[in-house]
Amino acid sequence: MLTIKEVTELTGIAAPTLRYYEKEGLLPHVKRNENGKRLYDEEDLSWIHFVTALRATGMPIAQIQKYVYLYKEGDSTISERKRMMLYHKKDIERSIRELYLNLDKINYKLALYDVLESQIERTSIKI
Amino acid sequence: MLTIKEVTELTGIAAPTLRYYEKEGLLPHVKRNENGKRLYDEEDLSWIHFVTALRATGMPIAQIQKYVYLYKEGDSTISERKRMMLYHKKDIERSIRELYLNLDKINYKLALYDVLESQIERTSIKI
DNA sequence: ATAAGAGATAAAGTTTACTTGAAGTCAAGG
DNA sequence: CCTTGACTTCAAGTAAACTTTATCTCTTAT
Numbered sequence: 001m002l003t004i005k006e007v008t009e010l011t012g013i014a015a016p017t018l019r020y021y022e023k024e025g026l027l028p029h030v031k032r033n034e035n036g037k038r039l040y041d042e043e044d045l046s047w048i049h050f051v052t053a054l055r056a057t058g059m060p061i062a063q064i065q066k067y068v069y070l071y072k073e074g075d076s077t078i079s080e081r082k083r084m085m086l087y088h089k090k091d092i093e094r095s096i097r098e099l100y101l102n103l104d105k106i107n108y109k110l111a112l113y114d115v116l117e118s119q120i121e122r123t124s125i126k127i
Numbered sequence: 128m129l130t131i132k133e134v135t136e137l138t139g140i141a142a143p144t145l146r147y148y149e150k151e152g153l154l155p156h157v158k159r160n161e162n163g164k165r166l167y168d169e170e171d172l173s174w175i176h177f178v179t180a181l182r183a184t185g186m187p188i189a190q191i192q193k194y195v196y197l198y199k200e201g202d203s204t205i206s207e208r209k210r211m212m213l214y215h216k217k218d219i220e221r222s223i224r225e226l227y228l229n230l231d232k233i234n235y236k237l238a239l240y241d242v243l244e245s246q247i248e249r250t251s252i253k254i
Numbered sequence: 255a256t257a258a259g260a261g262a263t264a265a266a267g268t269t270t271a272c273t274t275g276a277a278g279t280c281a282a283g284g
Numbered sequence: 285c286c287t288t289g290a291c292t293t294c295a296a297g298t299a300a301a302c303t304t305t306a307t308c309t310c311t312t313a314t
Binding site for chain 2: 292
């Protein structure tokens with residue numbers, strides 16, 4: 001069982017953020033010791049990693065809340081949770097496609113700069 | 128020359144957002160008619176598209192501001208602008224890589240759901 | 255004994271990027 | 285004439301996700 005400090009060191013997530021996630025219901029069943037201090041086990045860690053992956057891919061807190069709520073409901077919600085993940089997967093794939101398209105525009109801009117620079121170079125040589 | 132309404136229809140960007148971008152200095156040389164109403168030409172449109180691409184790839188307003196400021200400085204800032212774009216390109220590539228990594232985690236979760244569902248199915252058949 | 259250090263809660267504050275609202279201008283249509 | 289519609293500006297409001305602050309408790313080292 002890990003303290004909150006150990007978890008921040010392991011995950012790079014700030015302690016207030018971990019408390020905030022828990023308060024918002026994103027981290028089910030985090031235990032406490034006799035003094036009320038948080039204790040994280042392996043399962044908590046994998047929840048943290050999962051939530052982090054969802055956040056990093058742009059899923060809003062509110063939607064993760066809903067997911068965890070369904071998880072707590074038990075096996076009867078498996079198909080709905082799967083649907084949420086499938087939908088989110090499509091979202092990520094769309095984001096990636098858009099990033100590639102916009103990356104093309106940046107690359108085009110960079111190509112223009114290359115032309116500009118070589119023009120400037122040639123001009124300088126002439127002088 | 129296009130009115131702001133025509134530009135919103137063409138680009139899907141709300142008029143207040145266009146005004147906001149202009150006020151923040153992201154859109155250089157947008158002209159006005161004799162009554163002070165905005166008129167956009169082809170160059171303005173391509174600035175709008177460019178700014179949109181930068182925003183969509185996560186560049187903060189403040190950094191775009193800096194870029195446009197350099198642009199206004201003239202040719203002497205070309206290499207710095209190019210450096211900004213190169214750096215941003217690396218950023219986008221990093222984002223894409225991270226999205227792929229996190230997509231893998233989501234796919235792993237989905238695979239787990241497939242196993243779970245087939246287990247449930249088999250259990251039901253037994254009953 | 256007591257002061258430091260880790261952790262807790264609750265509430266307020268911050269940041270970023272817009273968005274909305276209030277109030278005014280101006281040309282055109284009934 | 286005067287109202288409607290499409291603008292304008294400036295200021296204030298909003299949403300999301302944290303982050304900071306204030307205050308309190310408890311264990312531990314001096």
